[in-house]
Amino acid sequence: MIDPFVAQLAQPDPAVDSLLDVFGRILGFTVLAAGTAAAAAVTFRWYSADELPEGVGVLAGITAVAIWLNTKTALQDAIIGTTPLLEIETAVYTVVVFATSAIAADGGRRVGDYLGRDVFALAAPRTIDDVGQLVRSAGRVTAVELPETIEDVDGYDPVDAETKAALAGETFLFPRHLPVEQLRDRLTARLERDYGIGHVDVELGADGEIEYLGLGSRPAGIGPTLAPGTVALSIRADPAADASPGDAVQIWTSDDGPRPLAVGELRGTAADAATVAVDDDDVGAFEADRSYRLVTLPGTLDAERELVSALRAADETVTALAVDAGGSLEGTPVDSLPALVLAVDRNGDDAVALPSDDLRLAAGDVAYVLGRPEALRRLPER
Structure with missing residues (x-):
């Protein structure tokens, strides 16, 4: 004879079964979202060779889940049987489904992008003939x-x-x-x-x-922006409250007998330290364990420093053209060149800044021109 207590334990618990069913449905929605996002990422990588944006991948995964739960009846049947739509259990379940689906969709997007980038790349043809054949066929x-x-x-x-x-x-x-x-x-x-x-x-x-x-390559850091004959150094200083990088400053000693040491350009500040650009002849006047005071000067210190900084930030660059005797540049007016002529050095004796358009280049001249690299490359002589 079976013990009634044992028989009761052998009976299935409806609450446990319902909870397991909920977890199973959440897992199914998670797999659906991850698979959809992965498929979208693979397709996007294959078509455009770029990574699928994170938001688009998550949206694709959640959309698949939302389509599955697109009507009130389908939502009620797919959640917890006959649980009313506005019950707290339904709301919690829905939030959990979409939250886990979003996380799974992002993971699926990453996996799909990895497959599209690496696995397909290994299987793709490597020669240009095969690639051309693939492109023509697809x-x-x-x-x-x-x-x-x-x-x-x-x-x-x-x-x-x-x-x-x-x-x-x-x-x-x-x-x-x-x-x-x-x-x-x-x-x-x-x-x-x-x-x-x-x-x-x-x-x-x-x-x-x-x-x-x-x-x-574009060099980074402060060095490429320094004008010839100048150096940058860090000093312990007290700049004016409204001083900013690029201001012209006069550097004074801050002891009992203050005196000016040099004129420079403020490049940056951090706490009680300041980086200034000064002439290389003035570097020896500074001491490592001494404090200084910076006085902001009106206007700009040196136009050439601004020009160097601007050129480094722009695509245009400056190059020198040597005019050879009998070369294609000899006798050419400067306005016919596909670049701006900044100056012409005539045999090292006479420099003409911003020459007029009708000035013709002569043998022995060195023309300094400003332009984009692709334009400078087309100049007849280098």
């Missing part, structure tokens, strides 16, 4: 292959050899039917963003094939 992307030889951009520091070796022969995929200018802009943005390139000089043919590629 018709969904445009393949751009970088040349094996990558040039340096004049006026910029060269890109390190490791980066050039990694980029040589690399193939980039972009959406189809892009105009040449948009394709050029996207390729430039990819190289600058993914490889830290300072400037990209690229020419594309009508078919999207690269005819020329030059890369340059």
